Amino acid sequence: MMVENIVTVIAIFSLGVGSLGVLFGALGLLRLGDVYQRMHGAGIIDTGGAGLILFGLLLASPDWTVSVRLVLIGLLLALTSPTATHAIARAAHFAGVKPLLKTSPDAPIEKGADE
Amino acid sequence: MSLWFSITLVAIGISLLLALARAALGPTAFDRVLAVNSIGTLAVLAICVYGFFDGRPEFLDIALLYALINFIGTISVLKYFRAGTLGDHVPTEKQRGAQ
Amino acid sequence: MRSVYVSTILMFGLWLALSGHYTPLLLALGALSALGVSLLAKRMNVLDEEGLPIGILFRLPRVTLWIIWEILKSNLGVIRVIIAPSKAAPQLVTVLAGQHTAAGLVTHANFITLTPGTVSVQVDEDRNEIIVHGLTQEFCNATKDGSMDAKVSLLEKRTVSGT
Numbered sequence: 281m282m283v284e285n286i287v288t289v290i291a292i293f294s295l296g297v298g299s300l301g302v303l304f305g306a307l308g309l310l311r312l313g314d315v316y317q318r319m320h321g322a323g324i325i326d327t328g329g330a331g332l333i334l335f336g337l338l339l340a341s342p343d344w345t346v347s348v349r350l351v352l353i354g355l356l357l358a359l360t361s362p363t364a365t366h367a368i369a370r371a372a373h374f375a376g377v378k379p380l381l382k383t384s385p386d387a388p389i390e391k392g393a394d395e
Numbered sequence: 396m397s398l399w400f401s402i403t404l405v406a407i408g409i410s411l412l413l414a415l416a417r418a419a420l421g422p423t424a425f426d427r428v429l430a431v432n433s434i435g436t437l438a439v440l441a442i443c444v445y446g447f448f449d450g451r452p453e454f455l456d457i458a459l460l461y462a463l464i465n466f467i468g469t470i471s472v473l474k475y476f477r478a479g480t481l482g483d484h485v486p487t488e489k490q491r492g493a494q
Numbered sequence: 495m496r497s498v499y500v501s502t503i504l505m506f507g508l509w510l511a512l513s514g515h516y517t518p519l520l521l522a523l524g525a526l527s528a529l530g531v532s533l534l535a536k537r538m539n540v541l542d543e544e545g546l547p548i549g550i551l552f553r554l555p556r557v558t559l560w561i562i563w564e565i566l567k568s569n570l571g572v573i574r575v576i577i578a579p580s581k582a583a584p585q586l587v588t589v590l591a592g593q594h595t596a597a598g599l600v601t602h603a604n605f606i607t608l609t610p611g612t613v614s615v616q617v618d619e620d621r622n623e624i625i626v627h628g629l630t631q632e633f634c635n636a637t638k639d640g641s642m643d644a645k646v647s648l649l650e651k652r653t654v655s656g657t
Contacts, residue, residue, distance in 0.1 A: 292399045299406030301569060302437065306410035308576035309417045309433060315425045316613065316627045317584055318417070320572050322433045323610035325410070328569035331562075333403060333440050337447055340396060348511040349455040353443065353462055357436065360466035362607035364432050369607075369615045369627065371473045372425040379627060381584055456512075 291339035298332030315372050316379040326361035400448035407441045435465030497541045502532040557645050568611045587634045589624045592643050598650035612637050
């Protein structure tokens, strides 16, 4: 009984923090300066927000088949979301979208250097 | 517990609206693709949480498929931007320059 | 042929975990489809050591725990920037990758993108360089200090010795 209570509290905490993470990530998607910066906001949704919400659901899952699916969804998101983000960054870079930079970069990139 | 699931759902819904605003505002096509990708991730989460909220965990199968299709969709849209085609034929540098 | 057996067993395990129906007919059909998919994968030549790195599975947990901790830390950092967008000082930096295989380089780039605050923009396979867009100076420094490079190299070494 006691253990069950603690698990429920952790699940609720995880769901709550995950919701906050998702909200902040979406806010970043809206507020930050250019495409490259917004990717960091999307990164919060994909990692912190999704991870914590799925973890909370995992603790609240009624039986093991549900847990297996949750773990699979988490693995899939962890593998695919950085790949998709990198694909967007690379495509934007090759399309000639220049990032806003605060200071002089120590690696000025030549456009289309590897083609 | 049901209360907390619904609170999470509301948070995901608000985030969806914010991401939708970014998809509408642009300004570049890549902003829109990024926003649509995030909307996909949020939809996966929303499907999962709704399955728990409703007590029907079968929804997780749909979420699994949605996660797969979201990734493939993003990649294929980007490939279309880059190459102008979805098949194996990738235009050479000269052809692309002529476009 | 060994890889076909291993992948059939792994896929049948996945099928068992996802199916939830355990009658003899369905079990046989599941095993048959797992075998069919493995044979197709063999025919497509995607069943090499890179597609099925068995050795990596034993070294993965430690690196996974480390990357989760890193992700949580940098999440807080990015949220701080989102609250005050004027703090953002985006930078492009070049990170040297110590990996020797394409899979290792891809893993490194994926880890960089997986931690919020840094996104790998371009991967140069010839020069073993990854061009990284960082949200602030701290994120760039954290990526460049070599700790992530060391972790990925650890994973990679096990993969190579596993062949």
